[in-house]
Amino acid sequence: MARRANGEGSIFRRKDGTWSAELSYRDDYGSLKRRTVYGKTQAEVRTKLRDARERAESGAPVKDASMTVAAWLDEWITKSLAASDRKQATKDLYATIARTHLAPTVGTIPLGRLRPSDVEALIVTKRDAGLAPSTIRTIYTVLRAALGIASRDGLIRSNPAATVKRPGVERKDAPHLTAEQAQALLDAIRGDRLDALFRVMLATGLRRGEALALHWSDVDLDAGLLRVRWTLSRTSRGLRLDEPKTDKSRRTVPLPRSAIAALAAHRTRQAEERRATADAYEDHGLVFTTEIGTPLEPRNVLRRFELLARRAGLSGVHLHTLRHSAASFLLAAGTHTKVVQEHLGHSSYAITADIYSHVGPAQQREAADRLDEALRW
Structure with a gap:
């Protein structure tokens, strides 16, 4: 020197x-x-x-880590993500997002040199690629989570994604069936082995995982109630039963008479299947199972429903449409939004009100018509 x-x-x-x-x-x-x-x-x-x-x-690191973002993502997946209390299905999703969308794009950048503008460029790239806004938001969420741990561990001074605005998702009216479409669907599923499953989902608004995890011990046909205590999902470790994500999701749901009748008939048929398969039957206490009592594969249930929906002449109808339809029918019948929120297990009133705001105008029209009928002009 x-x-x-x-x-x-x-x-x-x-x-x-x-x-x-x-x-x-x-x-x-x-x-x-x-x-x-x-x-x-x-x-x-x-x-x-x-x-x-x-x-x-x-107390911050004097020098940012020189490893690449891709190298850090691999370490984050195998350590911090694996050790988190997230559900296994969420861990699988985050790992897939990191390897599919983050590593090939920002992965070559040294961890300490990643800037907020790089995160913004990533968002623009994914938008230009035509990805759904909800997917882009998830990509951002995963990157922010991984960088947050890097900052916590002292590998970088601060999280560059934290200063970038979270990508927005435009609210769209929840797709739902009209009364005529619902009737066409009920006619198409009649007699199918999963008939009762789809009828209960339409009548209660249960999520797929909630319905597939339903146990007979949680069903009271005499009282016309069922309790939601579990959810079933396919993960990298196989089919997995977990508790619902939020306290609001753990709930008691009333059963309409049609659902009670469907479940009673289903229980009788399930008992016949148990007798027919004898020792091969695995009794897990589940309401909806395969012919030998094992849990239903969620993807197979989805494929079966979409096939039946096409038979009913319905296009663009998915299994989650049953949940939206149940909510729409309840609101259109005059049920208070707070009651519908508890029925569906939404974490807040605002979520229910936002998703199903399209039902409001229909209710207002009905109220105006009733007023017109009540008064003599």
């Missing part, structure tokens, strides 16, 4: 004309460490030195 700048103490000018500075500090374990910064000008090095000193004093 040629000479030290006047008054700078630890800033030096090198023989090649560039500048450098060295900072001594102690890490979290009390060990003495040194950090050297370089720059073309004295002012540049001074700024870098001040930044390093502030980071050391605040």
